Amino acid sequence: MNLECKRVWEHISEYLDQQITTEVRREIEKHLENCEVCSAILDSTRNVLILTADDRTYELPVGYSKRLHDRLEKAIRQIPHPGEHSRN
Amino acid sequence: MQADRQHEAELIQRILAGETDVFHELIRPYEKMAYVTLFTMLRNETEAEDAAQEAMISAFRSLHTFRGDAKFSTWLITIAMNEGRQRLRRLKRAAEDSLEDTVEEPEGDFTPAFLTDWREIPLEALERKELRQKLREAVNSLPRIYREVFVLRDLQGMNQEETAAALGITVAAVKVRLHRARMMLQKMLVPYLKGSVPARKSFFGRLFQ
Numbered sequence: 001m002n003l004e005c006k007r008v009w010e011h012i013s014e015y016l017d018q019q020i021t022t023e024v025r026r027e028i029e030k031h032l033e034n035c036e037v038c039s040a041i042l043d044s045t046r047n048v049l050i051l052t053a054d055d056r057t058y059e060l061p062v063g064y065s066k067r068l069h070d071r072l073e074k075a076i077r078q079i080p081h082p083g084e085h086s087r088n
Numbered sequence: 089m090q091a092d093r094q095h096e097a098e099l100i101q102r103i104l105a106g107e108t109d110v111f112h113e114l115i116r117p118y119e120k121m122a123y124v125t126l127f128t129m130l131r132n133e134t135e136a137e138d139a140a141q142e143a144m145i146s147a148f149r150s151l152h153t154f155r156g157d158a159k160f161s162t163w164l165i166t167i168a169m170n171e172g173r174q175r176l177r178r179l180k181r182a183a184e185d186s187l188e189d190t191v192e193e194p195e196g197d198f199t200p201a202f203l204t205d206w207r208e209i210p211l212e213a214l215e216r217k218e219l220r221q222k223l224r225e226a227v228n229s230l231p232r233i234y235r236e237v238f239v240l241r242d243l244q245g246m247n248q249e250e251t252a253a254a255l256g257i258t259v260a261a262v263k264v265r266l267h268r269a270r271m272m273l274q275k276m277l278v279p280y281l282k283g284s285v286p287a288r289k290s291f292f293g294r295l296f297q
Contacts, residue, residue: 009200009223013267041200044281045274048223051256052242055112057220058124069112070143075145076108083104 004031008038012045096160104152111148118161121244122168128239129172130179131228139175143168162250165240169254198268201275219280226276230269237262238269 008028014020015028032039051057099114115122122143127136147167154163227235227243240251241262252259 006199009271010267012200013263013270016270034292041261041274042276045200045270047281048270048273048277049242052227052238053245054220057223058120058127058243060120060123060144064123064137065139068119068144068292071141072112072144072148073113076111076148079145079149080147081103081106081108083106 005035005038008032008035009041012042015042016046016049093159097156100151100154100160103148108148111151114160115144115147115164118164121161124243125165125168125239126150126172128227128235128243129169135175135179140168145170146171155286158253159250162246162254165244165246166254169236198271200271201278219277222280223273223275226273230272234265234269234272237265238273241266242270242295257272 011024011028017023020028032042032043049071096114099110102110103114119140122140123136126139126143127133130136130139143164147164150167154160227238230238236255237251240246240254241248246254248259248262252262255262257265
């Protein structure tokens with residue numbers, strides 16, 4: 001680890017979100033070409049995000065949607081409709 | 089997106105005018121978002137499902153308070169999170185969470201973990217079911233303030249401004265917390281991400297494809 005690596009880690013999130021200036025991005029990419037440690041860190045962090053965004057990581061319980069709408073159906077019939085609040 | 093927003097505004101108008109059944113259609117795109125957000129807060133499937141139902145009912149009840157200046161999804165997620173917080177308090181799990189940070193620590197180790205025997209992680213490794221399980225566990229283990237930001241940004245795909253609005257924090261705090269959350273997750277998951285089959289090294293320009 002050196003100071004340059006530390007600087008790269010501080011910018012990893014912004015780098016992945018593409019929220020850094022071209023200048024910083026170039027600097028980081030130049031460092032990555034020669035630093036396997038930082039490359040690995042970047043790659044594994046990116047993989048965490050890919051995995052997080054994967055639809056299969058969080059799945060709905062079986063029958064969730066039906067139960068939700070059944071319950072809503074009942075509630076909607078019991079509750080005075082929300083527009084009535086705003087009518088004076 | 090703009091068209092969606094327009095469509096939602098129309099649905100809301102119809103519901104408020106008395107076509108209450110339209111509410112089903114309005115919330116359908118957000119069913120999963122509500123459940124997943126509550127699951128990451130409550131860390132229990134049954135509790136999360138019940139909370140998601142309650143949150144949707146609350147949303148119906150207070151739909152007349154929705155102002156078009158915020159996105160409907162942001163408004164809805166705020167209601168879901170309030171429901172989650174109430175439950176946490178009720179479940180007395182708040183005791184556990186209140187011991188946690190409520191502001192970012194100025195000090196602390198938020199550096200990533202080294203992959204000493206690193207080889208590129210092939211995408212096939214991400215197909216492993218147990219890896220997804222490990223990720224859920226790791227997310228659940230994050231301190232609340234980091235978990236909330238991570239869930240809204242990286243799981244729900246909300247932007248920084250929406251996340252800040254939903255949590256009542258600044259955009260700067262969103263950035264700091266998100267970075268730390270990601271670094272903590274990277275550290276926790278590295279043991280499961282490494283030791284994969286060696287593959288050709290190439291990682292530039294490969295963002296979320």
